[in-house]
Amino acid sequence: MNEDSRKKITVEDLLRLKKAERPPEDFWVKFDAEIRAKQLSAIVSKRPWWAGLTRSFTIVRSLQLPLGAAAAVALTYAGVRYVGIHPEPAHAVQGTYASAAPLAQAVVSTAPALAAKAPAETRELVTEVSVRHESLSPKAIVAATTSHIVQAPTFVSTEAATASPFADGIAVTLADYRSSVPDIAKASSFGNDREFEPSVAPARQAVSDPLAHMDPAEERRSRLLAPALAAGPRALASDWMKERASNNDRMYESMDEPSSNDRSLVGFRF
Amino acid sequence: MNASKTLAKTLVASPERKLEADADLAVVRQVQAGDVAAFDRLISKYRERVVGILYNMTSNREDAADLAQDAFIKAFQSIHRFQGQASFFTWLYRIAVNSTLSHLRKNRLRSFFSLETINADDPVSREVIDALTDKTGAGRDTFVRELQEKLNDAMQKLSINHRTVVTLFEIDGLSHQEIAEVMDCSVGTVRSRLHYAKQLLQAELQPYLPK
Numbered sequence: 001m002n003e004d005s006r007k008k009i010t011v012e013d014l015l016r017l018k019k020a021e022r023p024p025e026d027f028w029v030k031f032d033a034e035i036r037a038k039q040l041s042a043i044v045s046k047r048p049w050w051a052g053l054t055r056s057f058t059i060v061r062s063l064q065l066p067l068g069a070a071a072a073v074a075l076t077y078a079g080v081r082y083v084g085i086h087p088e089p090a091h092a093v094q095g096t097y098a099s100a101a102p103l104a105q106a107v108v109s110t111a112p113a114l115a116a117k118a119p120a121e122t123r124e125l126v127t128e129v130s131v132r133h134e135s136l137s138p139k140a141i142v143a144a145t146t147s148h149i150v151q152a153p154t155f156v157s158t159e160a161a162t163a164s165p166f167a168d169g170i171a172v173t174l175a176d177y178r179s180s181v182p183d184i185a186k187a188s189s190f191g192n193d194r195e196f197e198p199s200v201a202p203a204r205q206a207v208s209d210p211l212a213h214m215d216p217a218e219e220r221r222s223r224l225l226a227p228a229l230a231a232g233p234r235a236l237a238s239d240w241m242k243e244r245a246s247n248n249d250r251m252y253e254s255m256d257e258p259s260s261n262d263r264s265l266v267g268f269r270f
Numbered sequence: 271m272n273a274s275k276t277l278a279k280t281l282v283a284s285p286e287r288k289l290e291a292d293a294d295l296a297v298v299r300q301v302q303a304g305d306v307a308a309f310d311r312l313i314s315k316y317r318e319r320v321v322g323i324l325y326n327m328t329s330n331r332e333d334a335a336d337l338a339q340d341a342f343i344k345a346f347q348s349i350h351r352f353q354g355q356a357s358f359f360t361w362l363y364r365i366a367v368n369s370t371l372s373h374l375r376k377n378r379l380r381s382f383f384s385l386e387t388i389n390a391d392d393p394v395s396r397e398v399i400d401a402l403t404d405k406t407g408a409g410r411d412t413f414v415r416e417l418q419e420k421l422n423d424a425m426q427k428l429s430i431n432h433r434t435v436v437t438l439f440e441i442d443g444l445s446h447q448e449i450a451e452v453m454d455c456s457v458g459t460v461r462s463r464l465h466y467a468k469q470l471l472q473a474e475l476q477p478y479l480p481k
Contacts, residue, residue, distance in 0.1 A: 009479060011471050013398050015440040018326055018421060020395035021386040027335070028317070035313060035339045042343050043306065 287448075291357030298358055301349050309346055316359060317342075319442060320366050326437040327370050327430075329383050329422045337373060341366035356451060363444075363452045367434060374430050383422055388414055402478060417478060424474035432467035439464055 060067075294315075300308040320341060325334035344365050352361055388395055403413045425433055434453060438444045439460075446464075450457045472479065 009398065009401050011468055011475060011479065012440060013401075014417075014421060014475055014478060015436070015471075016394045017388060017398055017418065018425075019322075019441050020389045020392040021322075021325070021418070022389045023321070023331060023386050027331075031317065031321070031335055031339070032313075034335075035317075035342055038339055038343050039309075039346060042347055 287357070291359070294358035295354050298349060298352055298354070301346075302352075309349070312345075312358070312362075313342055316362060319359075320362065323363070323437055323442055324366060324370050325386065326425065326441050327367075327433055328374065329385065329426055331386060333373070337370050338366060341369050344369070360448060360451050363438075364454070367438075367452055371430055371434070383419070385418060385422060388418055420475065420478070424471050427474060428467050428470060432463050432470070435460055435463040436467045436471070 294312065297308050297312055301312075317338065321334050321338045324337045324341075325331060328334050328337070341362065345362050348365075352358070399410070399414055399417075402417070403410060425436070428436065431453070435449060438449045438452060439446070444452070446457045446460045449460045453460070
């Protein structure tokens with residue numbers, strides 16, 4: 001190899017070799033014939049109707065990113081505007097649960113039809129379910145799902161209690177529960193998320209030791225004065241004890257007198 | 271002075287290209303007016319360059335011929351939409367390159383070399399081959415064939431976009447701006463791809479280059 005001239009060779013020089021790659025002359029003859037035939041067929045054949053559609057899809061595809069970004073901006077703007085117009089998001093929950101009313105109505109309307117087709121055992125069950133769903137108004141659903149146990153009774157008792165006996169029962173139960181809960185448990189110190197905690201605490205305190213309330217002096221006094229008191233609950237207790245003692249005596253006597261045929265009830269095996 | 275001219279040529283299209291574009295536009299107007307035979311002149315003018323580009327992109331003679339024919343037919347069918355905002359050859363190149371890119375992406379795993387022979391009469395190639403070897407006769411032909419295969423192999427190891435940039439710039443001689451128009455990307459992207467592709471080619475063709 002010629003070392004002096006080789007030093008001048010670069011990548012660009014090597015790529016120039018590819019410029020010199022040329023097809024033979026007969027290649028162009030064949031190329032011209034083929035392209036003429038394709039050109040004539042392109043003139044004769046009618047382009048399909050969806051060729052323009054494909055082109056429009058290509059244009060839309062090239063605009064995917066700008067269109068997507070514009071849609072995201074528009075949605076964000078609409079969301080911000082909506083929040084600005086309706087600043088009370090708490091009512092949105094009621095609207096969400098209010099959509100359950102048509103579903104409950106649909107269940108109620110389909111329940112009699114199902115009950116007519118079903119056997120007798122399931123007919124009663126379906127009737128019961130339909131009665132329950134009739135009493136399930138959207139307001140009652142809101143009251144049940146928000147689980148605001150301490151404050152809910154006032155909400156339910158005003159409107160839902162008049163709607164059905166089922167809601168009436170819930171209202172009464174919750175009112176009783178509310179009256180049993182101490183005032184300190186009703187205080188919402190940590191906001192809505194934590195309000196279930198003070199309502200659970202008194203329930204745990206209720207399960208206390210029952211013997212703690214007993215007075216030993218009172219018990220001893222009643223036991224000492226029992227013979228001097230007139231007949232009453234104590235007399236019934238003494239009759240019961242006498243009867244139990246006679247039963248025990250009879251049982252022991254029957255055990256002490258084995259029958260003549262009875263040899264041995266206990267056996268040993270080796 | 272000469273270096274600045276070369277640099278300007280790489281950046282923007284040359285005045286000769288602009289004159290050529292004007293002449294092409296006149297022919298295109300004839301075709302749009304209904305003179306279908308006028309399109310044959312455009313085919314005869316650009317067929318070698320289009321086939322050359324597509325051959326260097328695919329390294330397959332038959333694929334290059336088919337893709338070039340399809341590009342000409344697509345250009346013929348869509349010539350009524352050509353408005354002359356870009357030059358005709360840029361528009362034609364874009365059709366051809368895009369068709370070839372989609373073809374290469376579809377057939378990424380299938381690549382067969384079908385190489386042309388290097389024209390020994392070409393002065394540039396003769397100079398390069400003389401610099402690389404002092405052999406004559408059969409030994410020289412074998413070396414040229416081996417070098418040609420190595421070159422095509424190195425080109426095929428490039429990604430499709432890098433290969434296209436190298437082909438358009440180094441082999442066909444388009445400017446950065448024209449390549450950016452053809453490939454629908456920025457001039458900076460073209461330069462970046464060109465730089466990276468040359469680095470890869472340098473590494474691949476190291477045995478044929480001086481240290």
